[in-house]
Amino acid sequence: MNAARDEILARVRAALADVPEPERPADVPVARQYATGADAPAGVQETVSLFVERLADYGASVRTVSPAQTGTEVAKTLASWGAEQVLVPRRFPAPWSAHLPAAAVLGDEGPLSADDLDAVDAVVTTAAAAIAVTGTLVLDGGPGQGRRAATLVPDRHLCVLRAEQVVASVPEALSRLDPLGPLTFVSGPSATSDIELERVAGVHGPRTLEVLVVR
Amino acid sequence: MSSAFLGMPPFPQAARRALADTQLRRNLAGATRTIRDKRAEVVRELPDWEELREAGRALKERTLRHLDHYLLQLEERVTAAGGQVHWARDAAEANRIVTRLVQETGEHEVVKVKSMTTQEIGLNEALGSAGITAYETDLAELIVQLGEDLPSHILVPAIHRNRAEIRDLFRREMAEAGEVGDEPAELAEAARRHLRRKFLRAKVGISGANFLVAETGTAVVVESEGNGRMCLTLPETLISVVGIEKVVPTWQDLEVYLQLLPRSSTGERMNPYTSTWTGIEDGDGPRSFHLVLLDAGRSDTLADPIGRQALNCIRCSACLNVCPVYERTGGHAYGSVYPGPIGAVLSPQLRGTGGAVDRSLPFASTLCGACYEVCPVKIDIPEVLVHLRARVVEETGERRRTPSPEALAMRAARWVFSSPARLAAAQRVAALGGRAVGSRGRVGRLPGPLAGWTDARDAPAPARESFRQWWKRTHR
Incomplete structure (x- = not known):
């Protein structure tokens, strides 16, 4: 095992004989002339509108709701899906789940097995951030998001996020995220382009994705 | 593989x-x-x-x-x-x-x-x-x-x-x-x-x-x-x-x-x-x-300072989708899990050029350059293809001990293309020659040492005037 490691490293070093000895990684110039999006503040009207438009473009339904409406909108959406069992991860904001019938609410205690998750009708979560230009949600397992399987196995996902979590660009989002925990970037419902390169929604991940932006 | x-x-x-x-x-x-x-x-x-x-x-x-x-x-x-x-x-x-x-x-x-x-x-x-x-x-x-x-x-x-x-x-x-x-x-x-x-x-x-x-x-x-x-x-x-x-x-x-x-x-x-x-x-x-x-x-690929850039590849496949050769032959013809232009430069480097498939791959291109234009990490695929062609031809020549006509032509081409002045001179000579041999718009089989190159190829007769000459004449 270590023999393989030593040999590969030795081969790599021998292959790089043309790199002068004093050169350090930072000596190889990298021009970051591309846009970082940091000039557009998170959560402003323009950024949120772009996010709504771009995510909708991928087949998710997205709408903005006021803080006061949020709880009823969450309940209304889940009811419209006919969801009898709804997974609500730990530390999901209480006012947002207050209008759900108590009997419908399921926690991820135990935790649930993969089969249990498969039997759940829907999951409702928060998010860590969102990216306007690409129409992307980012989940980091933080409060109200649950573990990764919780937003994967159930067939319907309702995500509630605050307008100030919506940043303009990919660089801005990455700078806000902690890579040490597992992250999932979600841009629309599960899809495939594997047949004649035509994009169709609905393969293994949630086939329905709905997003509420609270502002 | x-x-x-x-x-x-x-x-x-x-x-x-x-x-x-x-x-x-x-x-x-x-x-x-x-x-x-x-x-x-x-x-x-x-x-x-x-x-x-x-x-x-x-x-x-x-x-x-x-x-x-x-x-x-x-x-x-x-x-x-x-x-x-x-x-x-x-x-x-x-x-x-x-x-x-x-x-x-x-x-x-x-x-x-x-x-x-x-x-x-x-x-x-x-x-x-x-x-x-x-x-x-x-x-x-x-x-x-x-x-x-x-x-x-x-x-x-x-x-x-x-x-x-x-x-x-x-x-x-x-x-x-x-x-x-x-x-x-x-x-x-x-x-x-x-x-x-x-x-x-x-x-x-x-x-x-x-x-x-x-x-x-x-x-x-x-x-x-x-x-x-x-x-x-x-x-x-x-x-x-x-x-x-x-x-x-x-x-x-x-x-x-x-x-x-x-x-x-x-x-x-x-x-x-x-x-x-x-x-x-x-x-x-x-x-x-x-x-x-x-x-x-x-690591073998890394050892070649020109070929090394093939390792930049992020496997997007944009080069396959724009390639006129790939579009007509599909991926199986490349004999590797990496087909298309990137495969033609990656497979012979990862596997070495010992086999017939890998020796043929650097030639599976028209060098049109569309792959380079779409490559998100700017791999100069035509440059690597030409480089690998020269390598394959030289290796084949080494096995035969005397350089093949193709090896000589490749070596000459590399020498000519590496200097703008030499390229301009060669184009002038080619244009003159074109007047002599390009009667039906094609250069057919040539005599002498050039036969090895033209045996398997027709080439369009060189233009009377190269682009460089035309530019010089009309943009003064």
């Missing part, structure tokens, strides 16, 4: 066979046109595309020139985060490591995320001979696996199959498919039903990775269907087999590649799902994570 490709004929024969298949040509023309248009549209949306490409190229150059440093940093961070790092010198060693790791779990089935690297090393066949069944879960890989077919495209391995062919395959091979129709949505639904139980009971997942971040020890998988998330999240054990060239220095550097890759690959602003993970996480996902770092010809 994958034993499935063993015994493939060199490119010219394979291409001739593929060209005779009109169904294949129709399928390919349709699919590549769709994806080219989608890509162009989303690339146009980004005013800073060229700056992103340049950053993508430069970051890869930084990484490759200091690869030993980044590999050690990566190993340290993955280990610190609870993962285990293994090193494999070649395909056989990687297959042995993965087989042993699966055997240690006591399982006989694994679920797999689409991975070029595991295709390259023939992992499924190796696992199969140890009594372990590997289920491909990406829709296109599933189509290839069920049809006992070979992949023909980096992103969409079943691009050579149309919906009716896939419907027939599913009806034949998939119990859950029933009388499925040929709408892509119906076919996707059938695949969902077919794989659902396998995901839910899977104990071992196998993946590759699109990127490995040295600074943090983070692995990244970019996908669409959610099959990747299933394999990365539900099993207890996760094994990722990744080429040593997949390292990027920092977390911030992903901001470049996560913009370049989806737009170049599927023509989307962002693919539906991107997963990142660092070692293992309590209460979320696998309890053990193994990273197998694979050399298998990468």
Whole structure:
């Protein structure tokens, strides 16, 4: 095992004989002339509108709701899906789940097995951030998001996020995220382009994705 | 590389066979046109595309020139985060490591995320001979696996199959498919039903990775269907087999590649799902994570300062979709899991130029340059092709002890093309010669030492005036 490691490293070093000895990684110039999006503040009207438009473009339904409406909108959406069992991860904001019938609410205690998750009708979560230009949600397992399987196995996902979590660009989002925990970037419902390169929604991940932006 | 490709004929024969298949040509023309248009549209949306490409190229150059440093940093961070790092010198060693790791779990089935690297090393066949069944879960890989077919495209391995062919395959091979129709949505639904139980009971997942971040020890998988998330999240054990060239220095550097890759690959602003993970996480996902770092010809490729840039590749497949040769021959003719222009420069370097297929690949191009223009990390594929042609021709000459006429012509061409003044002089001479021999607009067989070159080729007669001469005359 270590023999393989030593040999590969030795081969790599021998292959790089043309790199002068004093050169350090930072000596190889990298021009970051591309846009970082940091000039557009998170959560402003323009950024949120772009996010709504771009995510909708991928087949998710997205709408903005006021803080006061949020709880009823969450309940209304889940009811419209006919969801009898709804997974609500730990530390999901209480006012947002207050209008759900108590009997419908399921926690991820135990935790649930993969089969249990498969039997759940829907999951409702928060998010860590969102990216306007690409129409992307980012989940980091933080409060109200649950573990990764919780937003994967159930067939319907309702995500509630605050307008100030919506940043303009990919660089801005990455700078806000902690890579040490597992992250999932979600841009629309599960899809495939594997047949004649035509994009169709609905393969293994949630086939329905709905997003509420609270502002 | 994958034993499935063993015994493939060199490119010219394979291409001739593929060209005779009109169904294949129709399928390919349709699919590549769709994806080219989608890509162009989303690339146009980004005013800073060229700056992103340049950053993508430069970051890869930084990484490759200091690869030993980044590999050690990566190993340290993955280990610190609870993962285990293994090193494999070649395909056989990687297959042995993965087989042993699966055997240690006591399982006989694994679920797999689409991975070029595991295709390259023939992992499924190796696992199969140890009594372990590997289920491909990406829709296109599933189509290839069920049809006992070979992949023909980096992103969409079943691009050579149309919906009716896939419907027939599913009806034949998939119990859950029933009388499925040929709408892509119906076919996707059938695949969902077919794989659902396998995901839910899977104990071992196998993946590759699109990127490995040295600074943090983070692995990244970019996908669409959610099959990747299933394999990365539900099993207890996760094994990722990744080429040593997949390292990027920092977390911030992903901001470049996560913009370049989806737009170049599927023509989307962002693919539906991107997963990142660092070692293992309590209460979320696998309890053990193994990273197998694979050399298998990468360090040999690194040793060639011109050929090295092929290791920049992020496997987007944009170069396949724009290539006039690929569009007509399809991927199988390239005799490798890496087809198209990038395959023509990568396969002969990873495998060496000992075999007839690999010696023919650098010639499987018209050098039109479309591949270079779309490459998100600016690999100068035509430059590497010409370089490898010279290498192949010189090696062949060495075996014959005297240089072949082709070797001499290549050496002369390299000498001429490397200096603008020499090129201009050669063009003037060629234009004069064109007046003498180009009677029917073609230069046919030439006498003397040039016969070796012109025996197998017609060349258009050189223009009376070169572009440089015309420019000089009209732009004074």
